[in-house]
Amino acid sequence: MSAQFRIRMTARATDEPHRAASQLELLFDLTFVIAIASLTVRYAHALAGGHALEELVPFLQVFFAIWWAWINFTWFASSFDTDDVPYRLLTMVQMAGVLVLAAGVPAALEHGDFGAVALGYVIMRLGLVAQWLRVAADDPASRGLALRSATGIAIAQAAWVLWLGLHDAASFLFFAALVILELAIPLWAERKRPSSWHPHHIAERYGLFAIILLGESVFAASTGVDRALAAGGVSAPLVAVAVSALALVFALWWLYFLQPAGDGLASHRDRSYLWGYGHYGIFAALAAVGAGLEVAVEHTGHHVAASPVAVGYAIAVPVSAFLALLWALHAPIVSRPVCRPTPLLGGGLAILLLPLAATWITLSAVVAAIAVTCASLVAITLLGDRRRQAVTRESRSWTSRTTAAPSPTAVAQRLSEPERASPAA
Numbered sequence: 001m002s003a004q005f006r007i008r009m010t011a012r013a014t015d016e017p018h019r020a021a022s023q024l025e026l027l028f029d030l031t032f033v034i035a036i037a038s039l040t041v042r043y044a045h046a047l048a049g050g051h052a053l054e055e056l057v058p059f060l061q062v063f064f065a066i067w068w069a070w071i072n073f074t075w076f077a078s079s080f081d082t083d084d085v086p087y088r089l090l091t092m093v094q095m096a097g098v099l100v101l102a103a104g105v106p107a108a109l110e111h112g113d114f115g116a117v118a119l120g121y122v123i124m125r126l127g128l129v130a131q132w133l134r135v136a137a138d139d140p141a142s143r144g145l146a147l148r149s150a151t152g153i154a155i156a157q158a159a160w161v162l163w164l165g166l167h168d169a170a171s172f173l174f175f176a177a178l179v180i181l182e183l184a185i186p187l188w189a190e191r192k193r194p195s196s197w198h199p200h201h202i203a204e205r206y207g208l209f210a211i212i213l214l215g216e217s218v219f220a221a222s223t224g225v226d227r228a229l230a231a232g233g234v235s236a237p238l239v240a241v242a243v244s245a246l247a248l249v250f251a252l253w254w255l256y257f258l259q260p261a262g263d264g265l266a267s268h269r270d271r272s273y274l275w276g277y278g279h280y281g282i283f284a285a286l287a288a289v290g291a292g293l294e295v296a297v298e299h300t301g302h303h304v305a306a307s308p309v310a311v312g313y314a315i316a317v318p319v320s321a322f323l324a325l326l327w328a329l330h331a332p333i334v335s336r337p338v339c340r341p342t343p344l345l346g347g348g349l350a351i352l353l354l355p356l357a358a359t360w361i362t363l364s365a366v367v368a369a370i371a372v373t374c375a376s377l378v379a380i381t382l383l384g385d386r387r388r389q390a391v392t393r394e395s396r397s398w399t400s401r402t403t404a405a406p407s408p409t410a411v412a413q414r415l416s417e418p419e420r421a422s423p424a425a
Contacts, residue, residue, distance in 0.1 A: 007082040009131075010139040011196040014269075019201040021208060024091055025077060029212060031095045035066045035102035036216050036287060042109040044220060044291040047314050048298060050305035055109060061175060062108050063284050065117055068182060069098060069124055071276070072153075074205045075186070076128065078197040080135055080142075087134075090127040097124030118164055125157045145193050152185035183277060197272075199265035206279060210256055213283055214249050217290035221245040224294040228301025237300040240364040244371040245293045251374035252286070252319070255326060255339060258381060264333030271332050278329040281321060288318035296367050308363040312355025315370055320348035323377070339381050347377045 039062055046055035073094055081087065097120045104116025129150045136146035156178065163174050186195075221242060228238050265272055292314035298304060299311055306314070323344045330339070351370050358366050 004083075005085045007084040007087075008138040009080050009082050009087070009134045011079055011142050012081065012198065014196050014198055016198055019198045021201070021204055022077075022081065022083060024083065024088060025074075025081075025205065026208070028073060028091060028095055028098075029070075029208060031098040031102070032066060032070055032209075033212055033216070035098060035105060036213065037219060038102050038105040039063060039066065039109070040216050040220050040287055040290045040294070041223070042106055043288070044224075044294040044298075046109070047291055047295045047306055047311070048304040050307075050310065052306065052310065052314055057172070058109050058112065059288070060284060061114075062105055062117065063287055064179060064280065065101060065121065067280055067283055069094075069101065069121070070209060072124075072128055074209075075195065075197055075202070075276070076131060078201050078205070079195040080131070080139075087131070090130050093127035093130075094124045097121065097127065114164060118160055121160060122157060125153055129153055142193065142195075145189055145195060148189035149185065152189055156181050156185060187273065194269070199269065199272075200262035202272075202276070203262035203265060206261070206276075207257060209283065210286065211253070213286035213290070214253050216287065217249045217293055218246070220290040220294035221249075221297050224297025224301075227298050230301070235300060237362060237364040238297065241293075241297050241300055241367050244364070244368040245297065248289075248293070248315075248319070248367070248371040248374055251371065251378050252289070252322060254378045255323070255374070255381065256282075258338045258385075259326070259330045260334055260338070261330065264330065267335075268333045275329050275333055278325060281325045282329070285318035285322040285325070289315060289322070292318065293367075296363060299363055308358035308366070309355050311363055312358045312366045312370075315367060316351045316355050319370060319374065320351050323348040323351075323374075338385050339377075340384060343377055343380045343384075347373050 039059065043055060043059045046052060046059075073091075099120070100123055101117050101120030104114065104118075104120060107113040107115070108117050132146045132150040132153070136143045136150070139146070159178055159181065163171065163178060166174050225238065225242055228235075261275070265275065292311065295304060295306060295311050296315060299306075299308070304311075327339055327341045327344045331341070351373050354366050354369050354373070357369070
């Protein structure tokens with residue numbers, strides 16, 4: 001599809017019909033597949049080596065860098081995507097930055113060296129700031145928003161470069177402060193004029209990113225299968241874990257897409273920050289599930305340093321976090337969430353207890369039990385939603401029958417009947 005050379009970059013309509021992800025956005029997402037795959041594989045190695053807790057903070061830090069880069073592009077595109085030649089070229093610059101970031105993931109996780117990650121961010125931010133400056137030049141109504149966004153991003157990026165020179169506790173505290181700064185920039189920039197993001201487009205984009213993360217779980221599990229086959233061939237535990245992993249990923253996908261996020265965001269635009277920022281937890285949990293599944297599959301083929309209980313918790317904890325956040329983030333924007341809190345939170349608690357059983361049953365049985373629990377939550381949710389729909393239909397039918405006006409024939413018959421004496425007569 002050809003693009004016009006230059007289009008004025010003005011705010012798009014928030015109720016634009018048939019708004020969907022563009023081909024360029026889908027291409028952009030592919031660069032994140034590489035970054036997430038590199039992160040998941042490296043964290044899986046840490047899990048297998050028994051260093052899950054030691055590497056958890058670096059994992060969350062690197063994932064924040066990946067997620068925040070995607071967030072910046074996605075919300076800007078939802079508001080100002082022109083799909084002209086300059087927009088495409090600046091998007092390519094941002095894609096180059098993501099690839100540099102992805103190349104720096106191994107050094108960040110293994111040696112705490114975030115130099116390449118920071119360089120990738122500098123490249124991405126150059127493209128994003130240029131996009132905001134285009135908005136400032138082309139759209140007078142959005143000029144203040146654009147200039148504040150460009151200024152905030154530039155200051156934050158300079159601070160990230162300074163962060164590279166810090167170490168130990170000072171480094172962690174400064175990182176936390178910079179995360180708060182990054183999250184605050186959109187709030188500050190939009191204090192007078194909010195951006196014109198499209199609710200259904202944003203919901204679709206988040207769903208696509210969730211699919212990428214679930215796909216990484218499938219890829220991680222298949223990587224574990226390859227290693228297990230190379231070590232010991234096909235075995236019953238290997239088959240059980242592989243099937244359970246697929247069932248678990250499918251159940252998590254099903255639960256996520258049961259939520260009517262697009263309609264909820266359209267009705268409660270003021271609550272979009274909680275929903276959008278809270279997805280960091282959902283997405284990080286899905287990435288961690290992939291790493292846990294890879295180690296669980298690998299565990300069936302040869303010995304790993306991590307105990308079966310530790311591997312079980314490497315899957316159970318992120319799955320439970322996903323279930324809790326799935327309800328917590330959608331409840332404020334949806335009047336009647338499809339996924340009810342009692343089954344989700346109860347199921348998450350049960351899943352947290354399952355790895356303890358790995359002391360007397362096999363790890364494959366624990367993974368299967370986690371998958372069965374999530375599949376049961378899908379079934380409970382579907383049955384509950386079907387029951388609510390039936391009750392709603394019956395209520396509407398009863399209301400229509402009781403409030404309907406009598407037909408002319410019924411009125412004529414009533415008038416022709418002899419008047420009956422009242423009991424008091």
